[in-house]
Structures are given as structure tokens and as C-alpha cells.
Amino acid sequence: xxxxxxxxxxxxxxxxxxxxxxxxxxxxxxxxxxxxxxxxxxxxxxxxxxxxxxxxxxxxxxxxxxxxxxxxxxxxxxxxxxxxxxxxxxxxxxxxxxxxxxxxxxxxxxxxxxxxxxxxxxxxxxxxxxxxxxxxxxxxxxxxxxxxxxxxxxxxxxxxxxxxxxxxxxxxxxxxxxxxxxxxxxxxxxxxxxxxxxxxxxxxxxxxxxx
Amino acid sequence: xxxxxxxxxxxxxxxxxxxxxxxxxxxxxxxxxxxxxxxxxxxxxxxxxxxxxxxxxxxxxxxxxxxxxxxxxxxxxxxxxxxxxxxxxxxxxxxxxxxxxxxxxxxxxxxxxxxxxxxxxxxxxxxxxxxxxxxxxxxxxxxxxxxxxxxxxxxxxxxxxxxxxxxxxxxxxxxxxxxxxxxxxxxxxxxxxxxxxxxxxxxxxxxxxxxxxxxxxxxxxxxxxxxxxxx
Numbered sequence: 001x002x003x004x005x006x007x008x009x010x011x012x013x014x015x016x017x018x019x020x021x022x023x024x025x026x027x028x029x030x031x032x033x034x035x036x037x038x039x040x041x042x043x044x045x046x047x048x049x050x051x052x053x054x055x056x057x058x059x060x061x062x063x064x065x066x067x068x069x070x071x072x073x074x075x076x077x078x079x080x081x082x083x084x085x086x087x088x089x090x091x092x093x094x095x096x097x098x099x100x101x102x103x104x105x106x107x108x109x110x111x112x113x114x115x116x117x118x119x120x121x122x123x124x125x126x127x128x129x130x131x132x133x134x135x136x137x138x139x140x141x142x143x144x145x146x147x148x149x150x151x152x153x154x155x156x157x158x159x160x161x162x163x164x165x166x167x168x169x170x171x172x173x174x175x176x177x178x179x180x181x182x183x184x185x186x187x188x189x190x191x192x193x194x195x196x197x198x199x200x201x202x203x204x205x206x207x208x209x210x211x
Numbered sequence: 212x213x214x215x216x217x218x219x220x221x222x223x224x225x226x227x228x229x230x231x232x233x234x235x236x237x238x239x240x241x242x243x244x245x246x247x248x249x250x251x252x253x254x255x256x257x258x259x260x261x262x263x264x265x266x267x268x269x270x271x272x273x274x275x276x277x278x279x280x281x282x283x284x285x286x287x288x289x290x291x292x293x294x295x296x297x298x299x300x301x302x303x304x305x306x307x308x309x310x311x312x313x314x315x316x317x318x319x320x321x322x323x324x325x326x327x328x329x330x331x332x333x334x335x336x337x338x339x340x341x342x343x344x345x346x347x348x349x350x351x352x353x354x355x356x357x358x359x360x361x362x363x364x365x366x367x368x369x370x371x372x373x374x375x376x377x378x379x380x381x382x383x384x385x386x387x388x389x390x391x392x393x394x395x396x397x398x399x400x401x402x403x404x405x406x407x408x409x410x411x412x413x414x415x416x417x418x419x420x421x422x423x424x425x426x427x428x429x430x431x432x433x434x435x436x437x438x439x440x441x442x
Contacts, residue, residue, distance in 0.1 A: 048313065049237040049383045065240060065434050066384040072238040072291075083382055085389040085417070086237075086263075087321040090314030094334060118339075125301055126310045127290040128340065133314030136333045167337040 003194035004176045009144055011036040013102055013174050016142075021099035022046055022092075024134060027071040030102040030144050045078070046098060048130040050089045053081030070130065090130070093137030101138035103131065105145045105170075107160045110206075112170040112182040114143065115162035128165075135166030147175035147204075154204050156180060156187070213376030214425050215405050219249035222399045222427040226255050226364050233320065233360075233391040234262040234272060235367035238291070241384035243368040243401045244271045245429040250366065256280045261320075261360055263313065263387060265289035265297035270435055276300055285360065287313035312340060315357055317390055323359035324393025324422070332357050362395035368432070369418065372402040373411050376420030385417065392422040399425045401432070 004012070006029060014036035017023055024046045025031050034056070037043050045054040047069045054069060055076035063074040092098055107115040114135050117128045135141055145155055156173060173180040177195050181188040187206055189197055201208065216222035223246055226232065232250070236242030251274055258281045265286050266273030273296040275281060284306060289297055300306040311319070312334050322330055331354035335341040345356040367388040369378035378400055380388060392398045400418075405428045 047383070049240070050386050051383050064382065066382040068238065068240050068383055072240075083380070083385055085385050086313070086317035086387050087390045090317050094314055094318075094332070113337075123302075125290040125298060125308075127288045128310055128312050129288040130313040132312040132334045132338060132340065136336070137314075164338045 001193050006032060007036075008193075009174050009176060012179065013142060013144055016172075017041070017043055017100055019043065022052070022097065024048065024093070024098055024101040024138065026101065026103040026131070026134065028104045030104060031071065033102055033144070046089075046092060047075070048089055048093075048134075050084050050086060051081060052084075053078040055081070090133050093130070093133045096137060096139060098134075098138040100140045100142060101134045102142045102144055103134060105143045105155065106162045107155050107157050108143050108145075108170050108173050108182075109160045110156070110158055110182065110187050112168045113160050114141070114165045114170050115160040117165050118163045120163045131165050135169045140171050141166075141169050142172045142174060143170050144174045147177045156204055158205065213374070213420050213423050215374055216399075216425050216427040219245045219401065219427055219429060220252060222246060222401070222425045223249045223253060223364075223366065225397070226250060226253065228255055229257045230255065230363040231259040231261065231361070233362035233365040233367075233387075233395050234260055235365070235386065235388045235391050236272075237263050237383065237386040239267050239271065239435050241368050241380075241386045241388055242271050243366045244433045244435075246366040246368075246399060246401050246427075247271045247275055251275045251278050251280065254280075257282050259283045259285065261285040261316070261362060263287050263316065264291060265294055265308075267291060267293045268435060269296055270433065273297065276306065279305070281306060283307040283309070285309045285311055285316070287311055287316050310340065316360070317387065319357055319360040320387070320390040320394040322357075323361040324390060327359060329356055329358045331355065360394065362391065363397065365391040365395035365398040367391050367398065367400050369400050369402050371411065372400060372405045372423070372426040373408050373420075374405060375408050376400070376423030376426055377411050377416040378402065378418040378423060379411060379415055380417050389418050392418045397424050398422055399427070401427050401429045403430055403432070404428050
């Protein structure tokens with residue numbers, strides 16, 4: 001099997017979301033997961049700006065400036081949608097009511113630390129949004145990202161060098177080359193795409209082999 | 212007792228230099244453009260603004276920033292595709308920024324409105340945004356101590372009001388309105404229309420009039436297109 005493209009990663013994530021889950025998809029790549037959720041799976045999408053039962057992107061005639069998602073893109077209502085204010089929306093995260101959130105990342109550590117909000121560069125304007133609340137709040141936090149930067153540097157790392165979003169919060173990392181399970185036993189490679197496991201371990205300085 | 216103001220200018224009258232102003236909205240959804248424009252026209256300055264974002268394009272909150280009336284902004288997501296007014300002010304050192312995780316922003320406002328002195332929260336533990344803050348381990352989990360955010364004034368946008376100040380909202384434009392309404396000494400709401408008592412379904416009222424000091428009808432509010440941007 002060859003290296004996955006974004007749609008391939010999104011399909012893999014979607015297949016792992018249990019039917020009937022309440023799910024928050026982060027801005028950027030994770031929004032692609034919605035395209036791969038089966039209509040009959042009963043997955044209910046949450047958007048941080050106050051809605052459960054978020055439908056797909058609005059067509060031109062459906063655009064309503066009062067109905068947008070976390071990325072500020074016009075969306076629609078799914079059947080049975082509901083609206084609520086921000087404190088309730090974040091209680092859904094922080095109170096542990098959301099089953100799954102899928103986030104992008106700059107880096108994830110072997111222990112599940114997440115860095116996805118700030119590059120830390122002096123010229124960068126910090127902006128955290130709801131990332132820290134999602135990271136510590138959802139029952140399962142999945143990360144979806146390319147495994148390497150454009151310069152070929154691994155983003156799954158022994159320890160994050162970017163400013164942290166949350167500690168030991170990520171349980172799975174879906175990438176173009178492999179799916180990783182993070183837990184008390186360290187990093188487990190569930191499957192690989194277009195790369196040998198030994199080669200992958202070496203590139204990531206994961207050591208071992210098998211488990 | 213809620214007062215029905217005749218104009219947006221009348222609705223924001225009395226805000227003082229140096230005030231902390233809570234401004235509703237998530238991007239432009241729920242942003243009270245007409246109230247912000249009136250605040251800008253009043254010429255008040257040295258403001259601290261608390262809002263989820265730091266303005267879009269060159270209208271509403273962005274125009275208030277551009278006019279140099281805001282000294283400090285507290286928000287979760289200042290950087291957006293169309294936040295060029297804020298970006299320029301920040302990079303040239305003309306505005307102070309406090310970044311607050313979005314859930315903490317909402318809960319700190321809620322705490323202010325509910326009379327809570329402070330609360331322990333798991334968000335941000337071990338991150339730069341918790342540096343220097345008190346922490347405590349409760350039942351094996353780590354928490355950070357967070358304090359309320361109170362406003363001298365809250366400017367919010369709801370869908371409709373009655374003369375008693377009861378408010379209903381529309382779709383995701385609700386966002387911060389209900390919590391901000393509770394958290395300020397003076398809460399001002401702009402709405403499409405203000406109707407007689409009894410005209411709103413009591414079961415559908417989201418913000419009861421006790422939290423609202425002034426309402427003003429802005430029957431044709433400005434609508435600005437969003438430029439899809441994060442957070």
C-alpha cells in the first residue's frame with residue numbers, strides 16, 4: 001500500500017469513529033473527515049461556536065451570515081440540530097461530553113503531548129482559539145497530520161519543541177505514512193503506508209522493532 | 212429596568228475612557244456592528260476590549276481598533292485572514308494582547324456574571340498560557356486557577372427583544388452574547404426589533420431582561436461577508 005493522501009487519511013479517521021459519537025473536527029485538514037462519515041452512522045458534529053448537528057458547507061443560496069462553523073465558513077443545519085451559547089459549548093468539551101475530537105498538529109510527542117497553536121516565533125501572533133479546551137476535554141483526541149514537515153523533519157517527536165497545547169492528551173496519530181497508537185506502553189505502530197516499519201522506526205528514532 | 216434607546220449612539224452613551232468593554236461575536240456572526248460604530252463615534256478611548264477575535268476587515272471592531280481607541284485586547288483568536296488592522300497595530304507595538312483559551316474566556320465571563328470568585332480549570336495545564344498561575348491537583352487531575360472577567364459595559368447583538376429586555380438569538384450568532392450579558396455593569400443589546408411585553412415566547416427567551424440594561428432596534432444591520440478564517 002502506498003503513502004496516503006489527505007483524503008485517504010480522512011477516510012481512515014472516519015472509519016474509526018464509533019457510530020453515534022459526538023465529534024468535533026478541528027479547522028483545516030480534520031474538516032475533511034466529515035466527507036467520509038457514513039450518513040447512517042449517526043455521528044453528530046459539534047462546532048465550538050455553539051451548535052450540535054452541524055451539516056455540510058452551505059451552497060451559495062444557503063449562505064446565512066448567522067450560521068458558520070469554527071473556521072467561519074458558512075454551514076448548514078443537520079436534522080435535529082441545536083444551538084447554545086459559548087459557555088455551554090465549552091462545557092461540552094471540558095466536561096468530558098464529547099466523544100472524539102480530531103485536530104491538526106505541528107508536533108505530537110511520543111507521550112501524547114500536543115503542540116498545535118503557536119510556532120513560538122517572535123513575529124508570530126499567538127492565537128489559541130478552542131484548541132486547549134478540546135485537547136484536554138474530549139474523551140479521545142485524534143491527531144491528523146503529515147508525518148514529516150516539508151523539510152523532512154518528523155512531527156512525531158520524543159519531546160515537543162513548539163509551545164504546548166496540552167499534556168499527554170493525544171491517543172492516536174493518523175498520518176500519510178502510518179497510524180500510531182499512543183498509550184502507557186509508548187508508541188505502537190498500527191499500520192504503515194508505503195514504508196517499512198523498521199525504516200519508519202529509524203526515521204522517527206523510535207528504536208525497538210516489534211513491541 | 213431595561214431602557215429602550217432611540218439610537219445606537221444613545222444606547223452606548225456614558226462609556227468612560229479606560230473602560231473594559233465586552234464585545235459579542237464570533238468573527239462577524241453576532242458582532243454588534245452598529246453599537247461598535249456608535250462607541251467609535253463617541254470618541255471614548257484607552258479601552259480594554261474583550262472579544263473572541265480582534266476584528267475583521269476594516270469595519271466594526273477593526274474600525275474601533277484602527278481609530279486608536281483600544282489600548283488592550285483580550286481574545287482567544289486574534290489572527291485571522293482578514294485581521295490586518297489588528298496585525299499591524301500589534302506588530303508596531305500599539306496594542307497589548309492577552310490570549311485566553313476560548314473556553315476560559317467564556318467561563319471567566321460566566322464566573323463574573325454568576326458571582327464566582329475564581330475557579331480551577333484543566334485547560335492549559337503545562338502550557339505557556341498557564342505560566343505563573345496557581346495550580347492544584349484535585350482527585351489526581353491538575354487544574355489552573357482562573358479569575359473572572361468583568362466588564363464595565365457589554366455590547367452584544369441578539370435577534371429580537373421585548374421592551375423588558377428579554378432576548379432571543381439566531382443560530383450561531385448567539386455565541387458569547389448570553390454570557391457577556393451577565394458579566395457587565397451595563398449591558399447593551401442591539402436587535403432587529405423591540406416588541407411589546409408578551410410578544411416573545413417565554414420558553415424561547417435565552418437572556419432574561421434582568422441581565423439587559425438597554426436595548427436598541429437596528430432593523431437593517433450591516434452584513435459583512437466572512438473570509439473563512441480559523442478559530
